[in-house]
Amino acid sequence: MRHKFLPAFVCLMLFISMQASAKVRGESVIVSIDSEVLDESRELIIHLPNNYSRYTDTSYPVLYLTDGQRNFAHAAGTLDLLSQDGMAQEMIIVGITNTHRARDFTPTHDESYDQWGISGGADDFLNFIEAELKPFINSNYRTNNYAILSGHSLGGLLSVYALQSRPEMFQAYFAFSPSLWWDSEVIFSDAAKFLSQPEDLNKYLYVNMGNEGGQMLSAFERYKELLNTSNREGFSYDTNLDVSESHNTTALAGMSLAFQKQLTSLRPSGAVIEEGVTAIQQYYKDVSKKYGYNAKPSYKAINHAGYNALEKQDYDTAISIFRSNTESYPNKSDGYDSLADGYEAAGKLNKALEMRKKALAISYKENVENNALKTRLDNLQQKISGDQK
Amino acid sequence: MRHKFLPAFVCLMLFISMQASAKVRGESVIVSIDSEVLDESRELIIHLPNNYSRYTDTSYPVLYLTDGQRNFAHAAGTLDLLSQDGMAQEMIIVGITNTHRARDFTPTHDESYDQWGISGGADDFLNFIEAELKPFINSNYRTNNYAILSGHSLGGLLSVYALQSRPEMFQAYFAFSPSLWWDSEVIFSDAAKFLSQPEDLNKYLYVNMGNEGGQMLSAFERYKELLNTSNREGFSYDTNLDVSESHNTTALAGMSLAFQKQLTSLRPSGAVIEEGVTAIQQYYKDVSKKYGYNAKPSYKAINHAGYNALEKQDYDTAISIFRSNTESYPNKSDGYDSLADGYEAAGKLNKALEMRKKALAISYKENVENNALKTRLDNLQQKISGDQK
The missing domain is CATH 1.25.40.10 (Tetratricopeptide repeat domain)
Incomplete structure (x- = not known):
């Protein structure tokens, strides 16, 4: 079938059947992994692409999704629609459900937010992903060594922190409404240096923000400016301020664009x-x-x-x-x-x-x-x- | 927990855990129904809300979704995220997979599009939904008599046609990038009369359009103008032109807003x-x-x-x-x-x-x-x- 660059009317033909034998596209499984690093058991909600069990010679990228329980279904649904049209890659989705969210997603301890529980455990959490989770997924599923870390709010902060501190861990990073204001904007202490290093940075970053104000918005604008000064070879990124979305819906709304832009970063002209x-x-x-x-x-x-x-x-x-x-x-x-x-x-x-x-x-x-x-x-x-x- | 009207920072607290026992939220089932009206078997992909089997005293609205296979996963995912925050109602989703799409979604036969197959069977298809599908769903699932018809492209045309020709069938109608241009804009032959009738019209309608041109866009604009002239008591609607979306993604992007606005139409001030x-x-x-x-x-x-x-x-x-x-x-x-x-x-x-x-x-x-x-x-x-x- 002819794709892309098609006028709207021709696109309609994409959708015009005979007796179908419907199945639910893709399958979801729950898996538990015991983490020595975190000294706790972590639950994963895993989505395997449509036909994963049939296409046994195909390996897939992996989307690691924080706040797994909250974001799993909409990420899987968005990917399903887009991949039907070749507008996103089919991926394995690994939703990581929370145990101590504020602990896992924050790079530093900020005592002003102690009411959210202990903070500052991002390095441990990234150690867990690097040393335990990724090897577990890679040995149990057909993965192709391209991986994305996706997070929202404090999880978005984690994505940006992971890019800066462990750029080798993922090929792409999604940060929806990231809490870049955390601990007096501590994320910026390394950002300028990181983004101006002479080495290639073959990575993709997507950051968005909704109809949000205060330091949430100003820290986003500050990071955007820094991104615009970056000359690192190979690095591509997109930022999107969408004031029609609220903080609670920026991951839902942004996931579609993030998948499409991430695919664009890999596509030939x-x-x-x-x-x-x-x-x-x-x-x-x-x-x-x-x-x-x-x-x-x-x-x-x-x-x-x-x-x-x-x-x-x-x-x-x-x-x-x-x-x-x-x-x-x-x-x-x-x-x-x-x-x-x-x-x-x-x-x-x-x-x-x-x-x-x-x-x-x-x-x-x-x-x-x-x-x-x-x-x-x-x-x-x-x-x-x-x-x- | 305190909800809504909260500044972004407080919203963060929505997401801050202990050992969780994750399950996949909601369940999907495939069901077949033999239609005498259409003289064929139709397959349905049905999504039951999170905890449907536990909340046995709860009945739910039903979303009837045309182009079921294509739109099922993203509609279910969007609804899952929004309903976690009380931004949409939990619903049963009935995805109707296609047999002859152009036949089922078009109110008239337009010979210019015979290459898409026979057209003009919308009345039969709506008869099927009214006389066979809805009774089947209502007798097999806990429904609350509030139902929505959702469609994209030709399916969007069907939604608008159903509103005009059978306003009693559904409480709400979603039309994403509707093909209102069909058969020399035949939908308009009844639209003005329908929208200016003196009787109450206790219905909700959502219509959107993406970065589309030609008659697709102009017919949308024409319908929007007609809607703006309507004084029918009880009728509420929203239209949205989002040029950042393509024809293929208007159902994905629009579903979130449609669910939220439809809920708003029911909410107290x-x-x-x-x-x-x-x-x-x-x-x-x-x-x-x-x-x-x-x-x-x-x-x-x-x-x-x-x-x-x-x-x-x-x-x-x-x-x-x-x-x-x-x-x-x-x-x-x-x-x-x-x-x-x-x-x-x-x-x-x-x-x-x-x-x-x-x-x-x-x-x-x-x-x-x-x-x-x-x-x-x-x-x-x-x-x-x-x-x-």
Whole structure:
């Protein structure tokens, strides 16, 4: 199927079925891990992507989500919708439920907030994630070495603190309404130095803020200014002030944009796609090196390159690109649908028909919306029977 | 716990735990229903709220969601986060998966879009919902007779068409990026007349649009103008043009606002809450009559009234209001926490301690974030042991 750069009306076709066999997309499991570092048991709510158990040759990025119980369902739901359209990567989500929130998320002890319980345990909590949680997840699930830390409020403070103190731990950091005001804005004592270091910083950071005031907002603005002065090679970030959201909804509203922007930080430009498959493959080799994980050329980029060839009426190249994409992503119904587009444009209607049938059949296993596949199959069948009259 | 109207810093306390026993909030089930009206089997993805199986005396509103497979997870996730903060009602979600999308969502046959398959079956589809689906859901689940129809794109067109042609079927209608351009804007042939009728229209409508152009946008603007001319008593609506969202993400982004605004359409004003419990109870009697369902006085409104009394240092009234709320909502940990606030303010520390322990114990069964409950229990225990020295 042709994606992206499409006018709204054509996008509608994304959604136009036959008898479906619905399943709930993805699965959630509860796991407990005994932490020696924290001297307590920690509960995890883990979400595995749609078809995780079928795509046994696929490994996934991991989203580590603090305030797990609160943020798990909306993060999983947002990711589900976006990944259906290729607007976010499919990921394993590890929601960490709280034991002592104020302790785990704060880098220092601030006695003004002792009513929230003891504070200043962020280093221990990051030790737990680094030495116990990540190894546990990596040994029990198919992960690809790309990991994101996501937090809201005090959890957002933790994300920024983790970026500054342990940039090697994650590839991306999400900080929704971060409490950068904590302990007289102690986070800033290292921020300027960190952001002006000469070394490359191959990381992505997303920070947002809602309709909030006081030091919550002013510390966000202060951090934003610092970010704008950073020249660190490889570092990309986005900040978003959305006054239509409250403190309590900035993680919900921001998650969508954070996922999309984080994916953008990994994507080839239109110019690279225009150059064709070899350039795209080289791009992903560079991405793999830059972020330290095995970045497979994205389905969508290769698919675009195929449609670029199709537009130039270079049918053989288009068909060859689409076919290679079905080989790289054999469980993706859309790949066969694109290949069918190639055959149909080249006038090879019977081969196109075969691929449209295959796309539809796979879509049921893949558990995706397939109205458009069905309609295009119907249309092609009518075209073939019309030709034969 | 004190809610709403709180500055950001105090809101943080919402999130500050002890050993939790995490569960995945809510449960999803797949159900099939044979439709005589449509002469086909339809699959439903149903989400039951957190604690549905425990709160056996509670009945819930129902959200009927078209394009079910696509929109199920994000709608459930958004609702989960918002309902944790009392910013949306807990609901049963019925996702209807597609068979022939273009057929079911369009009120007329438009031959210009025959490539999407046959169109014009909206009346049949609404007959199916009215005569088969709603009775099926109402007889199998604990529903409270308040129902919402939600749709995106062509599904949004269906929502608006259902409002105009069958306003009795639902209490609220969500239309995200509705395809109001369909068949030369045929939806407008009845819109002006419908919106200017003299009868009351006790309904809520939410319509949004993203960064879209052409007739998609202009038809939205045209409908918005018509809405602004409507004087129908009881009718409330919100429209939102959010150019930061694309056609594909308006349902994801808009769901949060739609849930919040729909709840606002049912809520008593601050003035009513200020008047106290009797006024709130009368308000909900009126709401029940207006929308035709049994609207229980909201936990949050009564809780506010309790804190209003507490602010006036009218401890007996506050305690009495908080206690009545625990009787109405016996499974809600927050109710006991508020009652503890009442006792603590009145200097009845041992009774407060008992309620804080009860709040914490119930929070584990309730499966909610409980850091703040734990911290307040700790603080009270310290206060009591300090007093005793």
